[in-house]
Amino acid sequence: MPEVDTRPLDAARRLAESGDLDGAATIFAELVADPDEPDRAQAAVGLAVVLGESGDVPGSRAAARTALATGHPEFAAQAACLLAGSFEQEGLADQARAAWQAALGVGHPAYVPPAHMALARLATGEEEAERSLRDALATGDPEIAPQAAQRLAEALLEEGEPGEAARVLLEALSVPDVAEVPRLRVMLGIAHLELACAEFSGAIEEGGDVETGALAIELLARTLPLRGRDEDAERVWRYGLDSADEDLAGEVRLRLDRDL
Incomplete structure (x- = not known):
């Protein structure tokens, strides 16, 4: 006959998977009650999960705190995350933050x-x-x-x-x-x-030769709409067209009109 795995932890897990939450909780609770139980941390997490699924929020949190207190590198971290999620569901932000900090403290x-x-x-x-x-x-x-x-x-x-x-x-x-x-x-x-818009703006502010200034105005005016800033682009074109430097204004007009 095939060997049957009779570990209480596995039995509790199978009961939980089959929907027998009360039966699973009973076994998990027995394991948690034994301070010398090697699977105590994992059992406490299991108990927290099944109690949470059963609607016993206080009991679930108590089991999770027990698992967290064991300091187990994996299951204590799981317990902290369970606590945090439970607190977040109720809008208890301060308690949730503390639980997430505890998860960080475990370091898994x-x-x-x-x-x-x-x-x-x-x-x-x-x-x-x-x-x-x-x-x-x-x-x-x-x-x-x-x-x-x-x-x-x-x-x-x-x-x-x-x-x-x-x-x-x-x-x-x-x-x-x-x-x-x-x-x-x-x-x-x-x-x-x-970044490009910032550089083009800087070039316009610093001035320079007509060709460079007109190019900077065009590039800025054509780039701004890509960021949803059509009105800013119109202002840039207008700035160039209204320039007191007639050569610059004329060059900007040529650049604006070439795609019209």
Whole structure:
């Protein structure tokens, strides 16, 4: 006869998978009650899960805290994430942040990246959010790093820092097997467009010869609509056309009219 696996932990898992949550909870609870049980941390996580599915939120959180207190490198981190998710569902942001911090404290590499992202989501201020996003990016996780880079780059672009946004996106693109490469490249292009606009504006402000000035005006006016700034583009054209320098105004008119 084939050997039957009678480990209580496996038996509890099978009961949970079959829908017998009460039966699973009973076995998990017995294992958790034994301080010398080698599978106590894993059993506590299992108990937290089945109690949560049964609707016993306080019991689930108590079991998760027990697992967290074991300090197990994997199951304590899982327990912290379960606690954090439970608190977030009820809108308990402070408790959720504390639980995600606990997950970071355990230090399991599988749970550190999502914990940083969660802390960015729950941040109470822009600086705190940026710090968490940079920490998430620094993990080099191929799924989390691009998410962090995109959010961070969007914020930096809104703050008028396209150079730093480009650096962040390049850092994400350097991650091995990184996800969302096309999206990262599009955002990098947007950052470069913003950088180009800044350079064109600088060239216009600094003056120079007629040809260079007219070229800078044209390039800026034709680039701004790519960023949805049609009115700004019109103002740039008008600036060139109304220039007191007749040669510059004439050159700008030629550049404007050639595509009409």
